[in-house]
Amino acid sequence: MSKLKTPIIYNSKFSMSSFITKQKLNYFLFFLILTSFLLNFNPLQAQNYTNKIKVVLDAGHGGKDSGTMGNKLKEKDIVLDVTLKVGALLENRKDVNVVYTRKTDEFIGLKERADIANKGKADLFVSIHCNGVGSPSPRGFETFVFGIARTKDNLETARRENQSIYYEDDYEITYSNYNPNSPESILTYTLIQEEYLDQSFLLSNYIQTNVIGNLKQKDRGVKQDNFLVLRETYMPSILIELGFLTNQIDSNYLKAEKGKNEMAQQIVNAIVEFKENINIVDLNQEVANIKKEQEDKIEDEGIDDGIIFKVQIAAGTNKLELKPYNFRGLDLLSREFDGKFYRYFYTSTHDYLKAEEHLKLAKEKGFTSAFIVAFDTQLDKKISVRKAVKAKLN
Numbered sequence: 001m002s003k004l005k006t007p008i009i010y011n012s013k014f015s016m017s018s019f020i021t022k023q024k025l026n027y028f029l030f031f032l033i034l035t036s037f038l039l040n041f042n043p044l045q046a047q048n049y050t051n052k053i054k055v056v057l058d059a060g061h062g063g064k065d066s067g068t069m070g071n072k073l074k075e076k077d078i079v080l081d082v083t084l085k086v087g088a089l090l091e092n093r094k095d096v097n098v099v100y101t102r103k104t105d106e107f108i109g110l111k112e113r114a115d116i117a118n119k120g121k122a123d124l125f126v127s128i129h130c131n132g133v134g135s136p137s138p139r140g141f142e143t144f145v146f147g148i149a150r151t152k153d154n155l156e157t158a159r160r161e162n163q164s165i166y167y168e169d170d171y172e173i174t175y176s177n178y179n180p181n182s183p184e185s186i187l188t189y190t191l192i193q194e195e196y197l198d199q200s201f202l203l204s205n206y207i208q209t210n211v212i213g214n215l216k217q218k219d220r221g222v223k224q225d226n227f228l229v230l231r232e233t234y235m236p237s238i239l240i241e242l243g244f245l246t247n248q249i250d251s252n253y254l255k256a257e258k259g260k261n262e263m264a265q266q267i268v269n270a271i272v273e274f275k276e277n278i279n280i281v282d283l284n285q286e287v288a289n290i291k292k293e294q295e296d297k298i299e300d301e302g303i304d305d306g307i308i309f310k311v312q313i314a315a316g317t318n319k320l321e322l323k324p325y326n327f328r329g330l331d332l333l334s335r336e337f338d339g340k341f342y343r344y345f346y347t348s349t350h351d352y353l354k355a356e357e358h359l360k361l362a363k364e365k366g367f368t369s370a371f372i373v374a375f376d377t378q379l380d381k382k383i384s385v386r387k388a389v390k391a392k393l394n
Helices: 016-039 075-091 110-119 152-167 184-215 248-255 257-277 283-301 352-364 385-393
Strands: 053-059 096-100 124-131 141-146 219-225 237-244 307-316 333-337 342-349 371-376 381-383
Touching: 053 075, 053 110, 075 096, 075 124, 075 237, 075 248, 075 257, 096 257, 110 124, 124 257, 141 184, 184 219, 184 237, 184 257, 184 283, 219 283, 237 248, 248 257, 307 352, 307 385, 342 352, 352 371, 352 385, 371 385, 381 385
Parallel strands: 053 096, 053 124, 124 237, 141 219
Antiparallel strands: 141 237, 307 342, 307 371, 333 342, 371 381
C-alpha cells in the first residue's frame, strides 16, 4: 500500500491549552449546522420503517480512483459487482426502493455520495468497500459507523478510504473544515450523527452477524471511525469492508461469483431484518450489547500502541492505601513514587477522549485539580499529553 499523503489544508499542531476553546468553537459551528439542517429536514423521513423504505447503495471508489488493489484485483470493481447484486435482490422487493450512487465505473466525490442520499431523503445509506494493507495481510469482514477511531487499525482503514478526496477538484475547499486525523474536528458531526447512531449500530450488527454466522468469514467486528463519506448523511449510515484484497483467502472468495453472490444475499437479509425489527427492538439494550462486544473484541485483540492516559487526582508525602474509601469512591487506582511525592492516578485508557470522560468524573467526585497525564509504557516513562495525542494520530 502506498504511503498516505497528508492533506496540505490541515494544521497538524494539537494545542492542549486551546482544546477547550476549540471545543466551544466546534459547538458553535454545530449549532449553525444544526439550524440549517433542521430547516431542511423532515424528522419522519428516516424513522418510519413500516412501509416502503429507500436504500442508497454506495459502491466505493470508481473511475480514476481504483481504491485498494491486491492479488490482481481492484477494489472499485469488486465493490461495484457486489453493490449491483445487493441492489438487484432488493429491487425484487415491493417494500424497498433502491438508489445507487454509481452503477458504472465512474468517479463520484465523497460529499456528492452523501448529497445523493440526503437530497433523495433516503432511509438507509450503505457504502461498500474492500480492505487492503501490506504483507503479511490480515483478513476478515467488518462494518463501520461514524465516530472516533478506537485503534490505529481502524484509523488506518479510514485514512485509506478518505484518500479518495485527492481525486476531487477543489478538495481543499470542499473539506477545509474536516481533518480525519483530529478528534476535535469531528465533534460537530458526531453530535449530528447521534440521532441515527443507534440505528446505524443495529444495522451494522445485523450485517456482521449474518455474514460471520452464515458465511464463516473471519469476524473483525462492528467499529466506529471518521469516514468522510458517512459524516454528512442524515440517516442511519454504515460502511462495509467485505474483506482484504491483499489476503489470498479473502481475494479468492471475493473474486468468485459464488462469494460475491453470498455476500450480497447476507447484506440484503440483514437490511430486511433491520426493516422488520427496527420498530420493535429495544435499541438501547441492543446497542449496549453491540458496544460491549466491540470493547471486548478490542481488548481480546491486545491492541496496544504503548501510550496510555491516566487522571492524576492527588499527590502528597503520605502513602495511602489504594482503596475507594480513601479516594471518594473512585476505584481502578494506581500510585507511583518519584522519590519525594506519592502520585495517585484514577484508571487508565488508550483513548484520549475516554480519558476526558474519566477526568470529568474525577472532578465531579471533588478532585477539582485533577488533570490528564500520559505514559509511554514501551519506554516506561511519562510523556507530554500533547506528544501522546500527536503520536496517536500519526
